[in-house]
Amino acid sequence: MLAAEPRGLRRGAPARAPAPARLTVLSGPSAVGKSTVAARLRRECPWIWQSVSVTTRAPRPGEMHGREYFFITEAEFERMAAAGELLESAQFAGNRYGTPRAAVQQRIDEQAPALLEIDVAGARQVRAAVPESLLIFLAPPSWEELERRLIGRNTESPEAVSRRLEAARSELAASDEFDITLVNTSVKDVCDKLIALMLAQYGNAGYGSAGHGDAGRDLAEQGSH
Numbered sequence: 112m113l114a115a116e117p118r119g120l121r122r123g124a125p126a127r128a129p130a131p132a133r134l135t136v137l138s139g140p141s142a143v144g145k146s147t148v149a150a151r152l153r154r155e156c157p158w159i160w161q162s163v164s165v166t167t168r169a170p171r172p173g174e175m176h177g178r179e180y181f182f183i184t185e186a187e188f189e190r191m192a193a194a195g196e197l198l199e200s201a202q203f204a205g206n207r208y209g210t211p212r213a214a215v216q217q218r219i220d221e222q223a224p225a226l227l228e229i230d231v232a233g234a235r236q237v238r239a240a241v242p243e244s245l246l247i248f249l250a251p252p253s254w255e256e257l258e259r260r261l262i263g264r265n266t267e268s269p270e271a272v273s274r275r276l277e278a279a280r281s282e283l284a285a286s287d288e289f290d291i292t293l294v295n296t297s298v299k300d301v302c303d304k305l306i307a308l309m310l311a312q313y314g315n316a317g318y319g320s321a322g323h324g325d326a327g328r329d330l331a332e333q334g335s336h
């Protein structure tokens with residue numbers, strides 16, 4: 112939960128006139144491919160700023176402190192949460208995750224493109240704190256495919272895999288709460304659609320390459336509800 116009133120972020124107490132920029136949240140079940148999409152976007156679209164979460168889970172091979180996550184202790188996580196330094200936080204499969212508030216607020220103030228890659232519980236908290244944010248749900252092509260990815264990635268203990276599968280079942284049921292659902296049939300396609308959506312909301316004003324704007328508007332019209 113939010114530990115403190117997020118200054119300038121709540122409906123009813125706008126610190127400024129509504130901005131054209133919308134914070135974008137990419138969510139969906141564990142192992143659906145969110146972090147692969149995020150990594151590709153980091154390479155291809157450095158103009159999209161991505162929040163780096165804090166987590167109490169141990170780094171996986173190849174993960175780097177400050178890139179995929181800030182890997183912190185339980186005590187430091189507690190301190191940040193108590194100090195109101197997290198925009199949202201969640202417990203997931205035995206570990207804690209949170210989005211540092213200040214960096215996101217700065218991007219919102221600058222009206223700069225910003226992306227959060229977080230779980231469904233966190234996405235709900237962001238919607239409450241930043242009602243104008245755009246929530247995108249990344250869905251697997253099928254349940255079998257999600258199971259295959261979760262088991263096949265081989266980074267978790269059998270207990271952790273079954274906790275994640277259990278979480279995935281309820282997370283999948285939450286897709287209706289999102290503005291747009293993208294099915295992860297190909298990482299490239301998802302990235303292209305996400306870029307298009309972000310370019311469309313930022314009015315294509317000098318960010319990234321041209322050519323995605325119309326596709327983004329089409330998608331937003333098809334997918335919004």
Ligand code: 5GP
Binds near residue numbers: 141199201229234
């Ligand atoms: P993983 O341990 O596989 O990196 O992440 C587990 C889940 O936590 C994923 O669904 C991921 O999107 C989510 N997650 C990562 N960072 C955050 C965060 O800051 N907040 C929340 N709520 N979830 C996060």
